[in-house]
Amino acid sequence: MTELNSPRSFTIRVPATSANIGPGFDVVGLSLSLHLTLTVTITPAHAPVPPQITHSGEGADEVPLDAYKNLTTRVALYVLRCHGIPTFPSALAIHCANEIPFGRGLGSSGAAVVAGVLLGNELGRLHLTRERMLDFALMVERHPDNVTAALVGGFVGSYLRELDAAATEAASVPLSEVLPEYPPDAGEGWGMDPPQPPLGIGHYVRFGWSGSIKALAIIPRFELSTAKARSVLPEQYSRKDLVFNLQRLAVLTTALAQTPPDPELIYEAMKDRVHQPYRKTLIPGLPEVTNNITPSTHPGLLGICLSGAGPTILALATGGFEAIAEDARTIFKGHGIEVDWKVLEVVGGSVVQHNQ
Numbered sequence: 001m002t003e004l005n006s007p008r009s010f011t012i013r014v015p016a017t018s019a020n021i022g023p024g025f026d027v028v029g030l031s032l033s034l035h036l037t038l039t040v041t042i043t044p045a046h047a048p049v050p051p052q053i054t055h056s057g058e059g060a061d062e063v064p065l066d067a068y069k070n071l072t073t074r075v076a077l078y079v080l081r082c083h084g085i086p087t088f089p090s091a092l093a094i095h096c097a098n099e100i101p102f103g104r105g106l107g108s109s110g111a112a113v114v115a116g117v118l119l120g121n122e123l124g125r126l127h128l129t130r131e132r133m134l135d136f137a138l139m140v141e142r143h144p145d146n147v148t149a150a151l152v153g154g155f156v157g158s159y160l161r162e163l164d165a166a167a168t169e170a171a172s173v174p175l176s177e178v179l180p181e182y183p184p185d186a187g188e189g190w191g192m193d194p195p196q197p198p199l200g201i202g203h204y205v206r207f208g209w210s211g212s213i214k215a216l217a218i219i220p221r222f223e224l225s226t227a228k229a230r231s232v233l234p235e236q237y238s239r240k241d242l243v244f245n246l247q248r249l250a251v252l253t254t255a256l257a258q259t260p261p262d263p264e265l266i267y268e269a270m271k272d273r274v275h276q277p278y279r280k281t282l283i284p285g286l287p288e289v290t291n292n293i294t295p296s297t298h299p300g301l302l303g304i305c306l307s308g309a310g311p312t313i314l315a316l317a318t319g320g321f322e323a324i325a326e327d328a329r330t331i332f333k334g335h336g337i338e339v340d341w342k343v344l345e346v347v348g349g350s351v352v353q354h355n356q
Contacts, residue, residue: 003125005042005089009355010122012038014115015153015347016100017107018215018314019145022270022305023245023252028157028207029107029149030314032215033345034099036111038072038119045091057098059108071109072096074179075116076123079136081194085124092123103223105308110146113137114350117151122352134204135197139178144202146308153349155256158204208257213302215344216315218289218328220337224282229309232278241273248272261318263295263302270303270316283311284335289328298324 016034020026051067067073067088077088096115100108117136121128128136130151137147144158162168178195252269255262280286286306293315295301300320307314315324325341332339 004085004123005045005091007043009039009041011353011355012040012115012118012122012350013353014111014118014150014350016344017110017146017149018105018217018307018312019107019143019149020272020275020306020308021155021252021314022276022303023248023272023274024145024157025245025272025274026143026145027159027249028155028253029145030155030215031149031153031347031349032106032217033347034106034342036100036108036115037097038115039095039097040119040122041093042089042123043091043093048087048090049092051088051092051094053094053096055096055098057096058100059098059102062102063096063098071112071179072116072119075113075136075140076120078140078179078194079117079120079126080124081192082136082196083124083126086192089123094119101219101312103225104219105224105306105310105312106217106219107146107150107308109226110137110141110150113141114147114150116140118350118352131200135199135201138201139195139197144204148202148204149349151349152204152206153347155207155209155253155346156204157207157253158202160202161200163198163201207253209346210257210259210261212259212318213256213261213316213346214318214321215346216317216321216324217307217342217344218313218315218325218332219340219342220283220311220332221339222311222337224309224311226309229275229279229282232282233275234278237274244271244273256316261302266302266316267295267304270305272305276306279306279310285332285337286310286313288331289313292331293324293327298327300324 014036015031017029019029053065055063064070102108117133141147148158149156248269255265300317302316304315321343
């Protein structure tokens with residue numbers, strides 16, 4: 001433990017993500033140029049000092065600053081305790097600077113989880129592989145699209161492996177056991193035996209991406225929880241709708257890597273029948289935006305879809321960003337909803353920088 005308490009400083013940077021990208025429900029994700037950045041410092045201390053957390057940017061008035069309630073530090077403690085390290089280093093200070101809006105379908109919770117895994121890895125000097133870090137992230141966030149894109153970056157496809165009986169049981173552990181809610185009277189020995197992640201829960205591949213394509217995020221000014229967005233989805237789908245999505249996904253993963261990108265091909269390939277039609281009741285204006293803003297009406301547009309669970313709309317384009325965004329703004333305003341918009345780059349994955 002002496003080595004873990006030695007003075008040091010490092011920075012963790014995790015990108016925002018957009019999942020689904022039209023037909024790829026729970027399958028594909030895209031890392032985008034908004035970031036959650038943790039600046040971490042460990043200083044000498046004569047006696048144990050509770051971790052000090054500060055937060056700026058998005059969510060600054062919502063994020064718990066108690067290390068046993070904050071999502072990122074709870075994930076870090078889970079990783080540490082799975083490796084026999086019971087507590088945080090003494091005199092630990094963390095500043096979180098966040099650019100990712102909460103509850104908008106841009107992967108804010110996935111970024112917080114990945115940041116926590118990286119934080120635990122660094123604090124414990126664990127030297128985990130990227131694949132093993134993904135296992136830990138998937139024990140907390142059971143859908144691989146966001147956390148995989150946040151960890152490895154780019155345009156990524158992923159799946160959860162069918163595990164043997166013992167591993168399936170471990171991967172089905174309730175989240176309340178992986179990340180317990182620490183009671184106010186929790187003693188030092190509380191929560192010391194967390195469930196270990198099975199090896200190789202998730203697998204992924206990075207697809208190509210045309211450098212000319214940027215992502216326009218049109219962000220309504222209201223939050224939509226993933227749980228609520230999932231609650232409106234059916235338990236079963238018709239074969240016709242599943243084939244519709246599979247056909248388009250098979251085309252989309254290659255079409256977005258081609259130069260120059262083909263608007264006609266991509267626009268049709270980004271259509272969906274699995275989640276967007278059911279979420280339109282939660283996002284007034286969604287059908288008009290996705291149906292009325294097309295490559296023929298807006299030169300430069302390639303395709304348009306709901307970002308993750310929403311309510312953000314993601315438009316992939318090579319130009320014409322302002323016209324696309326302002327026409328979407330007009331549609332949403334007709335439903336009494338104000339929006340913000342940002343043109344984002346597709347970026348690499350999470351990085352850790354050790355400061356001098």
